[in-house]
Amino acid sequence: MIWLDTLVQGILLGGLYALFAAGLSLVFGIMRLVNLAHGDLIVFAAFLILVTVNLLGLNPFLSALLAAPLMFATGWALQRLVLNRVLGKDILPPLLITFGLSVALQNGMLEVFSADSQRIRAGALESASVDLGPVTVGTLPLLTFGSAVLAIFLLNRLFYSTALGRAFRATSDDPVTASLMGINPRGVFAIATGLAMVIVTLAALYLGMRANFDPSIGPARLIYAFEAVIIGGLGSLWGTLAGGAIIGIAQTVGAQINPEWQILAGHIAFLVVLLIRPRGLFPRAVD
Amino acid sequence: MQPNPDTPLLETRGLTAAYGQFKALFGIDLHIHPGECVAIIGANGAGKTTLMRAITGVLRNDPGMVLHRSTPIGALSPDQVMQRGIAMVPEGRKLFPSLSVEENLLIGGQVRRGSGHWSLDAIYRLFPILRERRHSPGTALSGGQQQMVAIGRALMSNPELLLCDEISLGLAPVVIRDIYAALPAIRDTGAAVVLVEQDIARALSVADRIYCLMEGRVTLTAPSAEVTRAAIHAAYFGEAA
Numbered sequence: 001m002i003w004l005d006t007l008v009q010g011i012l013l014g015g016l017y018a019l020f021a022a023g024l025s026l027v028f029g030i031m032r033l034v035n036l037a038h039g040d041l042i043v044f045a046a047f048l049i050l051v052t053v054n055l056l057g058l059n060p061f062l063s064a065l066l067a068a069p070l071m072f073a074t075g076w077a078l079q080r081l082v083l084n085r086v087l088g089k090d091i092l093p094p095l096l097i098t099f100g101l102s103v104a105l106q107n108g109m110l111e112v113f114s115a116d117s118q119r120i121r122a123g124a125l126e127s128a129s130v131d132l133g134p135v136t137v138g139t140l141p142l143l144t145f146g147s148a149v150l151a152i153f154l155l156n157r158l159f160y161s162t163a164l165g166r167a168f169r170a171t172s173d174d175p176v177t178a179s180l181m182g183i184n185p186r187g188v189f190a191i192a193t194g195l196a197m198v199i200v201t202l203a204a205l206y207l208g209m210r211a212n213f214d215p216s217i218g219p220a221r222l223i224y225a226f227e228a229v230i231i232g233g234l235g236s237l238w239g240t241l242a243g244g245a246i247i248g249i250a251q252t253v254g255a256q257i258n259p260e261w262q263i264l265a266g267h268i269a270f271l272v273v274l275l276i277r278p279r280g281l282f283p284r285a286v287d
Numbered sequence: 288m289q290p291n292p293d294t295p296l297l298e299t300r301g302l303t304a305a306y307g308q309f310k311a312l313f314g315i316d317l318h319i320h321p322g323e324c325v326a327i328i329g330a331n332g333a334g335k336t337t338l339m340r341a342i343t344g345v346l347r348n349d350p351g352m353v354l355h356r357s358t359p360i361g362a363l364s365p366d367q368v369m370q371r372g373i374a375m376v377p378e379g380r381k382l383f384p385s386l387s388v389e390e391n392l393l394i395g396g397q398v399r400r401g402s403g404h405w406s407l408d409a410i411y412r413l414f415p416i417l418r419e420r421r422h423s424p425g426t427a428l429s430g431g432q433q434q435m436v437a438i439g440r441a442l443m444s445n446p447e448l449l450l451c452d453e454i455s456l457g458l459a460p461v462v463i464r465d466i467y468a469a470l471p472a473i474r475d476t477g478a479a480v481v482l483v484e485q486d487i488a489r490a491l492s493v494a495d496r497i498y499c500l501m502e503g504r505v506t507l508t509a510p511s512a513e514v515t516r517a518a519i520h521a522a523y524f525g526e527a528a
Contacts, residue, residue: 163393163397166386166390166393166394166397167394167397169383169385169386169390170383170385170386170394172385173383173384173385173386174381174383176345176365177377177381177383178383178394179344179345179364179365179366179369180343180345180365180369180374180375180377181366181369181394181395181397181398181440181444182366182369182370182397182398182444183366183394183397183398184364184366
């Protein structure tokens with residue numbers, strides 16, 4: 001029974017990793033841009049939610065609802081003013097820019113919020129649980145996983161059954177021909193990054209309620225997000241959810257065997273998948 | 288102000304274009320009137336595709352080098368040019384591989400002008416085979432069918448000017464005939480058409496006027512009915528040839 005419990009906890013934890021990863025996957029899928037500041041942007045959004053909770057006395061979910069449009073605007077402006085200028089055949093300039101942004105964000109947050117660990121208080125929700133027969137799961141992890149599934153479902157709907165999604169896919173295929181069809185690729189990229197930041201806000205909400213965070217933890221979240229995207233296969237959002245679940249399961253199983261193994265087990269699972277399926281489980285992108 | 292009927296729909300004035308140090312166009316002057324069908328012929332490397340890239344804004348120019356109804360558009364981006372009613376069927380078809388046939392058509396109609404003639408239904412009437420293949424990935428079709436999708440995709444915006452770059456390239460003669468059979472229906476909507484074509488006989492038979500390009504310059508322009516083989520030969524290969 002302990003193993004079933006471990007498995008379920010792992011899958012639910014995977015929901016959080018999938019939320020970390022979905023925004024990264026979206027941006028990479030559309031413009032082949034790897035945003036190395038993704039983890040720090042999650043932490044930044046968590047601080048934004050924390051500030052609104054503390055200043056306005058709002059419930060964390062309402063605060064996230066307020067933070068989401070702000071983060072959308074942040075992503076939109078980041079793409080318009082900075083990243084669009086460095087996108088091109090050479091993949092190095094965007095990597096350098098986002099690496100620099102990551103360092104700047106970490107230090108900026110350190111200056112403003114100090115190195116103290118923070119947490120978004122969620123009241124009774126933090127300890128609430130649901131009895132599912134053989135296993136009992138926390139309400140918060142269950143909500144996290146449900147939000148991840150819903151977010152990925154909605155993103156897929158957006159991608160495959162709306163005009164915006166069509167423009168996303170066309171621009172991803174061939175930006176020059178897309179522009180001949182009346183689409184402004186730079187505008188499409190800005191909307192995509194804005195959308196990624198909305199998912200980042202959702203990830204930040206659950207990250208901040210689940211555990212302590214401080215300005216330095218972004219890069220580690222980026223690693224989990226990367227691993228989830230790569231395991232799932234580039235360009236597949238459901239694959240990203242599966243990738244998150246695999247890392248989550250590996251971590252909880254590792255922790256069950258020996259608490260020191262938790263993080264290591266996740267990375268080993270990632271390497272094993274890479275050995276067996278170098279292109280991930282559900283690859284969509286050709287290159 | 289009433290539009291002057293003599294104002295060209297599209298005009299280039301001293302249009303130049305270069306790829307880095309390599310100059311591809313040396314001052315092209317041409318004009319296309321509303322509803323006209325103009326063919327642009329020339330050997331490989333004469334600058335035909337570069338000319339299309341310059342008109343559509345893929346290559347940026349001085350504003351005054353390209354005029355749409357006397358408005359300078361030479362410095363606009365491709366999406367802005369397209370929104371003015373100038374649609375492109377690019378060389379090599381360039382369908383979006385992630386999109387189905389129908390989605391490829393719909394993306395062309397994402398920017399629509401007025402309540403024009405073209406709709407999914409009208410495209411499917413023009414090319415009935417596409418209705419059967421509407422849910423296939425665009426790139427799963429034969430070359431000729433892909434060309435039909437590329438033409439339909441450009442028409443979906445209800446353009447005033449349709450630019451077709453080498454629509455017969457790499458296709459079997461019978462398929463080319465099918466595709467050219469759609470031309471009268473397209474012209475009936477009042478759209479002007481520019482055909483970039485290597486097949487001179489084909490170009491002369493469908494176009495009102497031709498321009499011949501050689502090494503980035505216009506070497507001949509004449510109504511199709513008046514042009515002689517010798518004149519084309521000279522314009523195509525140079526006087527010495």
